[in-house]
Amino acid sequence: MTENDLKKAERSAFQAGFDIGIWDILIASWLSMFAIAPLLSRRLGDFWSAAVFVPVLAVVYILLRMIKNRYVVPRIGVVRLGTYRQARLRKLSVVLLVVNIVALVLGTIFAFIKVEPGSMLAFPIVFSLILFVGFSLAAYFLMIPRFFFYGLLLSVAPFVGEWLWRKGYSPHHGFPVVFGTAATVIAAVGVVILFNRIRGPGSSVDEPLTGENS
């Protein structure tokens, strides 16, 4: 039994226990904020159009936790991660915190500086880069390659949105179209994974451990 076999076994156990589509649905819920908030901004203002999503995200999170505890855990069981994986998740938390702080600082700078019409691409470039870096790091630390593709998809989205907006096909820099589409795709992937986990083999109860042979 080689180190690689054990690493594969660890990764497989982690994915079986935690990669159950809920992350995808949460990401999609978060992305839907970018799609819907611009449409609400005229009525609610920039701040409240985004802030209104905090309780929405909280409700989605609570619902997903309920689904997990009621339908997924009884079928797939429970696993407590080892020290290697816990350390990796801690590193991911720190790295994503740094990415978010950088995004916050850059967002604040963009909010206060006057952007020249010719440099309008600066915002999509920075936004794309942050999304790509964030999702790529998550893909690397969680060892879930599809997050890297989410990063690629989302890093293209602001440019496509900008193009749609300049051509007059979509308002609000194309955000409702591109992030709405991305959120739908990612949510669909999450729902498929979640249903597969619920439908998959596994006992629905913690049966008593009694021997049938020796």
Add this chain to the structure above:
Amino acid sequence: MSDDPKDRGPAPLDWIDPVVHAPARLSIMTQLYVVDAMDATFLVNRTGLTWGNLSTHLRKLEEAGYVAVEKEFRGKKPCTMISLTDEGRAAFQRYRASMREALGDLPD
């Protein structure tokens, strides 16, 4: 016949731990080695063993002091958490080393 250990042929297999060596128990110990603990449902799904088989092999591993089985309640539902003991981890590492020693330098 010479008494020189070098003349005895391949590495002796008598120090391979029979408790770990059985395929089902090796599968259980491998799954438990890479995590902190898992419940019986997760272990059944990972190993593909039946509940009865799992129970039998877990009892043997428990008797050898290699696994710890703890009953917990998650809300109102019972949950059997299983983990490797320190002795179990050491036994698994010894087993890996033994197998490498025994099979590592065989020709392809």
